[in-house]
Amino acid sequence: MDKVVNRLDKAIISLKNVGEWLYKYRYVIAIIIFILCILFEISGSSIGMWKNWNGMDPNQDGVLFGKARSIRSDEWAVLTPMMFSQYFDGFSYFSDLIRGGNTDVFMIYGLPTLNLMQIFRPFQLGFLFLGIAKGLSFFWCGRWIALFLVMFELAMILTQKNKLLSLLAAIMITLAPMIQWWFAINGIVEIFVFGGLAVILLEKYMTTTNLKKRVLYLLGMVICAGGYIMVLYPAWQIPMFYVFLALAIWVIIKNRKECSINYKDVISILLAIGLFAGCMFYIFSQSLDTIKAVMNTVYPGSRNEETGGGTFFNYFDYMMNIFIPLKGNDLTSAHTYIEVMFGLFPMGIIVSIVAMWKEKKKDLLLILLLLVYVFLSVWCIFGFPKILAKITLLNHSMAMRTLLAVGFLDILILIRALTISQQPFSRKWAIPICVCLSVVMGILCKSYNAEYVSKKMLVAMVLMCIYLFYFVLRYKAKYANILFACGMVPVMLVSRSNC
Numbered sequence: 001m002d003k004v005v006n007r008l009d010k011a012i013i014s015l016k017n018v019g020e021w022l023y024k025y026r027y028v029i030a031i032i033i034f035i036l037c038i039l040f041e042i043s044g045s046s047i048g049m050w051k052n053w054n055g056m057d058p059n060q061d062g063v064l065f066g067k068a069r070s071i072r073s074d075e076w077a078v079l080t081p082m083m084f085s086q087y088f089d090g091f092s093y094f095s096d097l098i099r100g101g102n103t104d105v106f107m108i109y110g111l112p113t114l115n116l117m118q119i120f121r122p123f124q125l126g127f128l129f130l131g132i133a134k135g136l137s138f139f140w141c142g143r144w145i146a147l148f149l150v151m152f153e154l155a156m157i158l159t160q161k162n163k164l165l166s167l168l169a170a171i172m173i174t175l176a177p178m179i180q181w182w183f184a185i186n187g188i189v190e191i192f193v194f195g196g197l198a199v200i201l202l203e204k205y206m207t208t209t210n211l212k213k214r215v216l217y218l219l220g221m222v223i224c225a226g227g228y229i230m231v232l233y234p235a236w237q238i239p240m241f242y243v244f245l246a247l248a249i250w251v252i253i254k255n256r257k258e259c260s261i262n263y264k265d266v267i268s269i270l271l272a273i274g275l276f277a278g279c280m281f282y283i284f285s286q287s288l289d290t291i292k293a294v295m296n297t298v299y300p301g302s303r304n305e306e307t308g309g310g311t312f313f314n315y316f317d318y319m320m321n322i323f324i325p326l327k328g329n330d331l332t333s334a335h336t337y338i339e340v341m342f343g344l345f346p347m348g349i350i351v352s353i354v355a356m357w358k359e360k361k362k363d364l365l366l367i368l369l370l371l372v373y374v375f376l377s378v379w380c381i382f383g384f385p386k387i388l389a390k391i392t393l394l395n396h397s398m399a400m401r402t403l404l405a406v407g408f409l410d411i412l413i414l415i416r417a418l419t420i421s422q423q424p425f426s427r428k429w430a431i432p433i434c435v436c437l438s439v440v441m442g443i444l445c446k447s448y449n450a451e452y453v454s455k456k457m458l459v460a461m462v463l464m465c466i467y468l469f470y471f472v473l474r475y476k477a478k479y480a481n482i483l484f485a486c487g488m489v490p491v492m493l494v495s496r497s498n499c
Helices: 002-024 026-039 047-054 073-087 116-120 122-158 163-174 177-181 188-206 211-229 234-255 263-286 288-295 312-316 331-338 347-359 364-381 386-391 399-420 427-448 455-473 480-497
Strands: none
Touching: 002 026, 002 163, 026 122, 047 073, 073 122, 116 122, 116 211, 116 263, 122 163, 122 188, 122 234, 122 399, 163 399, 163 480, 177 188, 177 399, 188 211, 188 234, 211 234, 211 263, 234 364, 234 399, 263 288, 312 364, 312 399, 312 427, 347 364, 347 399, 347 455, 364 399, 427 455, 455 480
8 A cells, every 4th residue: 555655646746747847838838839729720610510511521621629510600600701701801990791881890790900909809810910721720729728828827826826726727717618618709718818817917017016017017907908898798798897806806905015106107007097098989989880889779789687587506507517418419409508617516615614714714815706706696596676787787797697707706716715725624524515415416407407317417417526526625635636636627628528
């Protein structure tokens, strides 16, 4: 037994050494991967579905992983061809190709344009300089890599530079089924990238006194703010804003004593605000007629009467996600199970409450995140009165769409709770908690998805949750973090394969 333990310790040390090397050169590695992906014109588009028009198999040539999916028509039949059309129209702000008339393609369709304001949509810059195929690769791979790196760096702040926990958080967010399913459209990746990067830059701004660096960080925050706004999908933007606001408040309070502001900083902040306001004024003045037309439409113009509620059972949908490939090739029947964040609800809530109670330490970040979590969960489960929905702007977000922010919070709360927790749950408590919770959740899933969840699937779901939940509760025990990672990573890879 001692030999086995010694070998395991040596293997872990070797893995740590490899991990340290990867961490040290993470940006270099990311750039190399990005360049290679562009050179080989790799993307996640289902554009191969166009082969159906010629009676060909969409997956016959050019598909390395997964398959082209007809259900993702918003991407392959709408967005991607529209982005390609700009190549033949000189990347103009107003295009004559989309519908045979002068059409604002920058504001509404979010297409690449040869305009300085394109800086707020940086992932489309490849189309301007690299051509169609490599531009598409730039768009897909650039966003994937940026999302992973930003979420990793954000998690490093939240976990006090715990590399393994930050890596798991980045994987859980980047490979989340909801993000992967909507990856190319509605700006879901941009919301996470710009929102997370703004918090990171705010942290860096407050922890340096170098004026040049501060100016650069301010410019970065201006781009992040503009990029976030230009997503133009309030159903996700508004609830996610509450999450990033909580993180920003925590960063400000945490660093307020060390951060000094002089008159030069005040001037640079005012100039940054002026620059941002000027850019927004230019964009909205250019697209004023377009905005007026959209606001007078039934959808999305009149989608402002949401009152939330009715999504309690969807908190458990992540349990079923990894079994979608076993239910057939057509994903249309399992669409709602794909739109989830794999946040391991309710483990983050349990661990955070117990950690603060046992450690007798009130963690400001956890408190802020839990407050936002309760606020958004009340909206999702019970709903708000109309007046409160309008005041909070959540009347623009359906409860199902707000679950994106709730799932994101589940992950953030979990990693923060595991960070501040000093002692693992004892086995005598961890085992019954995991078993009882997993069984109850499995029964709930079976009760409202009787046709989808078979008996074998129910058993597999419960066993999966028992394993993951147990090593969450035992995370600070020896090898528990490694065993949790060994279970979590394959689960996320399988979940991503569904999309």
